[in-house]
Amino acid sequence: MAEPIKAFDEMGEPAAARAAYAEIARWLAATPTAQLERKRQEAELLFRRIGVTFAVYGEGGDPERLIPFDIIPRILAWGEWDHLSRGLTQRVRALNMFLADVYGSGEILKAGRIPEALILQNEAYRPEMRGVTPPGGIYVHIAGIDVVRTDAAQFHVLEDNCRTPSGVSYMLEGREAMLRLFPGLCAAHRIAPVSHYPADLLETLMSVAPPACRGLPRVVLLTPGSYNSAYYEHCFLADEMGVEVVEGQDLFVEDRVVFMRTTAGPQRVDVIYRRIDDDYLDPAAFRADSMLGVRGLMEAYRAGNVTLANAPGGGIADDKAVYPYVPEMVRFYLGEEPILANVPTYLCERDADRAYVLEHLQELVVKLTKGSGGYGMLVGPHSTTEQRAEFAARIKANPADYIAQPTLALSTVPTFTGKGTAPRHVDLRPFVLSGAATRIVPGGLTRVALREGSLVVNSSQGGGTKDTWVLAPDAPC
C-alpha cells in the first residue's frame, strides 16, 4: 500500500477542534477506551436484536450480516448542511427535468449540450418510457446522492442514485441506537431530527398518485423478496409507513389497472414504491424471464392508472458516463450555476481522456460505468503494477465501459478502532424526496471505510456506517 493520502479531518486537531465538534472532542478526551468498547458491543447487540441485517447469499459465511456501526457521530454544522441541501435540491430538480426532456422532446440533445448517442444508445435509456409523463413530471421520487468532502468548504457529488437507492433504514436505526447508547451526549447537542423520514416518504408517494385515483391513494412497497440484501429495509419502511410489502405474485393487472390480492378480494393499488430493478418489473415489457415482476404493469403505468416510484428509465440520469454532464443540466434547465461541484471525470471512450487515463493510472480511480457497490474498481495509489497493467488492457479493450477520476482525499472523521480513535475516510448519502414538494431530512447515511487508509466505503468492501448529526440552526457553533 502506498503512502497515506493527506485528507481534511472534519474534527480537526483534538486540541483545537472545529466548533461543531467541540463537544465531541471533549467527550472523546474524557471517555476511556474500555468504555467505548463496551458501548460498541452494546450497539452491536442492539442491531442484532432488532435484526438490522443485510442478507448476502451465495458468498458463504453468515447469510444475515450486520453492517458495522461506528459509535462516534459525524457532525455537520447548520451552515454546511444548508449549503448542501440547497445544492442537492437544485441537482435533483435538474435530474428530473433531464429525464422529462430525454423521454420527451429531447431539447438538451437538440441543443448539442449532451451527445445524443450517449443517451439514446445507452443501455440505461428505456425507449418504453418515451412519451410517458408521470404525475407532476417527477421521475426520481427518492434519490440517494453520494457526496464527499475534500476540505472545509468543498463538497463534491460523487454519484447520483436514481434507481432504487438503499440505506435509509441504517440512518434511522443508527439514530435510535445513538439516543439509547449516549443520551447525555445527544442532549448536549441540538441534533436536527430524522425520524419523520417515513412520514415524509409516505406523503411524497401519496402526492404523486395518478390523477385517476379517488380517495386516499393506496401505496404498496414492491420487494423482490426475503432473499434480497435490502429486505430488512423494505419491511422496516413499509411497517413505518403502514403499507403492505408485496411481491410480484401479490399483484395483478386487469384492464390496465393494478390490483393487490387480499383476503377481502382484489384491491386497487395506486402507487408502487418499487424496490426491484427496471429489468424485472414486468415480463411483458422488460425481461421475459422475470419471476419478480407483474405482467402488464407497464401498460397500466402508461395508461396513467398507477404511479411507479421511482419511474422506470431513471438509470439514464445516474449512469456514470452521463454523470459528467449533470452540471450542464443544471445550467441548461435552471439557468443557474451548480451549487455542488462534480468530481472531474475522464470518459475513457474519448481518445484524449483515454490517453490521459492510461498515462496516469497510478493517480486515478478507475470505475466501471455499469458497476456499483465498489466492485470492479481500481484505486490507483493503492494498486500494484500488475493490477494497473490489467486495467490498462481492459480499458483498451472496452473503453466505453470505463471512467476515471482523480483520487480524492475524502475527508476523515474520528472513528473507534477498538484500541482508541483514529481518522477514517467517510462519504455521505442524503436522501432527497421529490413529490408535490422537495424534502430532505437533515443529514443522511454516513458511510465510513473502516480499514486504515481505505477509500472504499461500500459495506461489501469493509465499510461501516455512522450516525450523522446536523446541528440545528440556533446551536452554539
Place this chain on the structure above:
Amino acid sequence: MLSRTADSLYWLGRYMERAGNTARALQVALREAGMGGGRPARGESWRALLLTSGDLALLHASGVGAAEIIRHLVMDRANPSSIQSCIEASRQNARQVRTALTVDMWEAVNDTWDQMRRRGGAMPSADDLPGFLDWVKRQTILFNGAYDDTMLRDEAWRFVRLGTMLERADNTARVLHAHAAALSIIGDGTAEDYLNWQAILRSFTALRAYQWVYHGRLEPRRIAELLILRGELPRSMIACHARIEAVLDEIATAHGGRRGECHRRAGEIHARLRFGRVEDIFSQGLEAFLNEMLARNIDLGGQIAEFYLHN
C-alpha cells in the same frame, strides 16, 4: 390482509397440527408393537398408520419393516407429512410472515425447528423414540397455546385457527377411515378388536374421555359417535367443523359480509354433523360416510384457497 400472508398463516397452522398428529399416531402404533405377544409384525396399527398418512405405496410394498415406516414418518424429507418436513414447512411459513406473529408464537415455532435442525437428520434410537414423540406433541401444544394466548383476535389469528381446525378435522376423519372395518364390527368382538378400539381412542387422547361420557365398555358405535358427533370432544369432527364455520363467519363479518362458496359448504358439513345420528351413519355405512367426509374436506380446503388464499 394480503392473500399470501393469509396463505402462510393458514399453512403454519396446518403443518404444526399435522406434525402433532403424526406423532400421536406413531405413539399409538409403537405402543401396540410393544405389546407384541405374537401379534403380526405389521399389525392393524401399522396398516392404519399408513392408511391415515396416505402412504399407500409403502403399505403395499413387500419387505418394508417397522423401522423403515418410522423413519419415513419422522425424518423423511421426501415425505411432505413427515414430522421433519412439517416442522420445516411451519418455520418457513412463519418466517414469511414474521411480523404478523407474536414473539411467543415465533419462538415456539423457531425453537422447535432449531432443535430439530440440531439433530442433523439423525433418527432417535428405539428407546428414545417415545420421548421424542412426546416432545413433538408438547411443542405443537405449546404452539397452539402460544397463538391462542397471545395473538390479537384479528384476521391473522383467524387464518392460523382455520388451518389448525381444518387439518384436525381431516386427521380425525382419516384415522376413523383407516379403522372403519374395526369400528364396523357388530357385537363384542375379540380381545384383539378391543385393543384396536383402545388404540383408536388413544390416537385422540380420548380413552378416558370415553369413560367420562359413556361410563362403560368400549363399543364401536359409541366410539364413532364420540369422535364424529360429540361436540364436547375437541378433536371430534363436529367440534372442528363448528369452529371452521365460526371462524369463516368471523372473517366474512370483518369483510362487510363478503361470502363465497366456502362459507356455504362449511355450513353444509357442519349442519350434516349437527343434525346427524349415529344410526344413520351406520345405515349408510361408516366407510361410505367417511369417504364422503374426506372428499368434502378436500373440497372445502380448495374452496377456501380459491376464495381467500389464491384469489
